[in-house]
Amino acid sequence: MSNALHPENPPAGTATGGVPSVPAHPSAVRYHAVGKAEEVLRFEEIALPALGEGDAVLVLETAVIHPSDLGMIAGTYGRLRELPAVAGREGVGRVAAVGAGVSNVKPGDRVRMPEDAGVWREALVAPAADLRVVPADLPATQAAMAFINPPTALLLLQEFVALRAGDWLVQNAANSAVGECVIQLAKARGVRTANLVRSVEKHGARLKALGADIVVADDKDAAKTIAGEIAALGGKAPRLALNSIGGMSAITLTRALGQDGVLVTFGGMTGDAIRFPTREFIFKNITYRGFWMDRWARTSPPAAVDAAFAQIYAHLRDGSLTVAVDSVFPLAKFTEAIARAGAYGRDGKVLLNGPAA
Ligand SMILES: NC(=O)c1ccc[n+]([C@@H]2O[C@H](COP(=O)([O-])OP(=O)(O)OC[C@H]3O[C@@H](n4cnc5c(N)ncnc54)[C@H](OP(=O)(O)O)[C@@H]3O)[C@@H](O)[C@H]2O)c1
Structure with missing residues (x-):
């Protein structure tokens, strides 16, 4: 960290825009x-x-x-x-x-x-x-x-399940950049979030300040804890689960989902295969989907891509989203x-x- 600049303190003499000069030997x-x-x-x-x-x-x-x-x-x-x-x-x-x-x-x-x-x-x-x-x-x-994680979060919220205000979603790696964008964009839409992290002590207060409704340790009891906390808040089981971890954490997400829930995988931080619990898969009629922003951006009409970026710029500008x-x-x-x-x-x-x- 010794060579890091604090984000709020750029070095003296840093230009704040304008026409830059091109380095002689880039x-x-x-x-x-x-x-x-x-x-x-x-x-x-x-x-x-x-x-x-x-x-x-x-x-x-x-x-x-x-x-x-x-x-x-x-x-x-x-x-x-x-x-x-x-x-x-x-x-x-x-x-x-x-x-x-x-x-x-x-x-x-x-x-x-x-x-x-x-x-x-x-x-x-x-x-x-x-x-x-x-x-x-x-x-x-x-x-x-602005171009990868925030639009990924936006598209995860809008492309798979038609979420309405008051609906719940559940996600793992909630303290990742994508996870924090999901929390903020969901809050702006009135969608409630149950969030799994490796350390609640470290991330809980910050994620709640961003708008997270529930923050829970990603352990073997997490699905039950989430169900209890959502019920206590008068909510219904999540309709959407967002997975960027894989392994046991994906099993937990499936268990936390409600009937006909959709689990979208967009990352695999553990490197483990996505695993799923057979009983829930069958009896709750769970759907598993994948999402890759890169493919979405390359295959969508340019106007749709520009519209997604414009939404992100607007959220960044009005302060409802900060990365x-x-x-x-x-x-x-x-x-x-x-x-x-x-x-x-x-x-x-x-x-x-x-x-x-
Ligand atoms: N499919 C797409 O289009 C797309 C687009 C954007 C991002 N992604 C993926 O989304 C994921 C998050 O990206 P990001 O840029 O938001 O990440 P990030 O800000 O760098 O955060 C990484 C997250 O992964 C967790 N993590 C790392 N190693 C882990 C492990 N072994 N077990 C459990 N958790 C672990 C971290 O938790 P700790 O803080 O506890 O370490 C943190 O929450 C990545 O997999 C990335 O490739 C996919």
Whole structure:
């Protein structure tokens, strides 16, 4: 943590927007073979192509470290990059310059860093037509995290079960970034949440402050505890369960679901297979579904994707959604940042600041 910047205290002299200058010798976090991040990642100088017609030069503002980044680097994620590859999937940058014929972005605009090129890089020349302008009035830390976890939470809430105000859902890893987004977005819709965490002592008060109705330890008694607490609050058994853990925790979620409940799996933090209890599966007529934001974004009409992002920007702007930041590191300190991202007890996402931060 010694090299981390506190999210509320950017270093003196940090620009707060405007047109960034392009580093003379930009670098990127790259890997030439898949493997453990600490073994295969290198901070290497990259060559920027000349700015061509229709291109824009981007300078990194802020990027995010996700479990899926490490899965991609390790070769275990659902979609891999051609090697050598620049790591990182999510972040925002500023447009430094545009080539001839570009009218959709201008110097100084904040844009989403194009995911497929790899985001943990100081600068990039990209086709401007593919760029999405991101509101510059949002804090850079929140804007950088707007594209994967918050829309995943939103879509988990709206794509599988038509939840009404007063309905309950249950989720594990409730203190994850997605989990905290689910709590906040559910609260904004009047949907009530039962939340499983590994440590209630550590996360309970914070999650309740975000709007969680129930926070319970993810142990063998969790399904019974949840049923008792929901009943005490006058509620009915959850119609939706959100699983990003797998193994025993998925069994607990199934047990907590009501009749005709739907369990959606979107992550597998333990690496265990999803297991399910046969009796509940049959007698409660449970449905198991999977969700992958990446596939949703690539196969949905662009207007639907833009509408999801617009909802997230609106929630971030009116304060009904905040994604927690644990710490911010300069891009060159990516090794320490990744170690922090993998540490138990972190309080939010670990971010990487680029030259435009
Ligand atoms: N399918 C999709 O489209 C999609 C989109 C976004 C995210 N995801 C997935 O959703 C999950 C959460 O992502 P995130 O970025 O929100 O995560 P995050 O903020 O990094 O949080 C990770 C969570 O996983 C828990 N966890 C880690 N190792 C665990 C273990 N061995 N057993 C039980 N819990 C464990 C952590 O609990 P502690 O605090 O107790 O360690 C924490 O709650 C990941 O699996 C990610 O890949 C999927």
